Amino acid sequence: MNATTTDAPASVRLRDATWRDIETLARLDAELFDHDAWSEPTWWAEFAERPRRQYVVAVAGNEDANETVLGYAGLDAGGSAADVMTIAVTHAARGTGVGKRLLTHLVDAAAATGAEALLLEVRADNEPALGLYVRSGFERLTLRRRYYQPGDVDAVIMRKLLETS
Secondary structure, X not given: OOOOOOOOOOOEEEEEOOHHHHHHHHHHHHHHHHHHOOOHHHHHHHHHOOXXXXXXXXXXXXXXXXXXXXXXXXXXXXXXXXXEEEEEEOHHHOOOOHHHHHHHHHHHHHHHOOOOEEEEEEEOOOHXXXXXXXXXXXXXXXXXXXXXXXXXXXXXXXXXXXXXX
């Protein structure tokens, strides 16, 4: 999966995630998602599902050990409906367009697989993410009551219909 989308700073680029990223992804997931974070074994299991599962990281810096991961996203493209597995932006990179760029990439990647729709679930209390999804053409389908624990936070299920070629 080659990552080429727009709307983030020119110094940020997307690249396919590799097994070398797993430790960083697990650390960032713990920082960003607390109780919902994926562990290193979970990330290994996700990477084992390739090519159906696709993961990309947004990075700044050189194409070597000096790069900094600013965000990451994953897609499960297994049929007529694809699913956003995860999308996250570090605290320092929020509000810079990295999230929009990652989401645009997932939409494009899902459409390229022939999927007719892209589905996701998001915490009902995550207003910035909900706003991004609505601005990006996603519609609310339903709620999963008390899905996120602890805290009894609802999950909003959203869908974007895709144009396939």
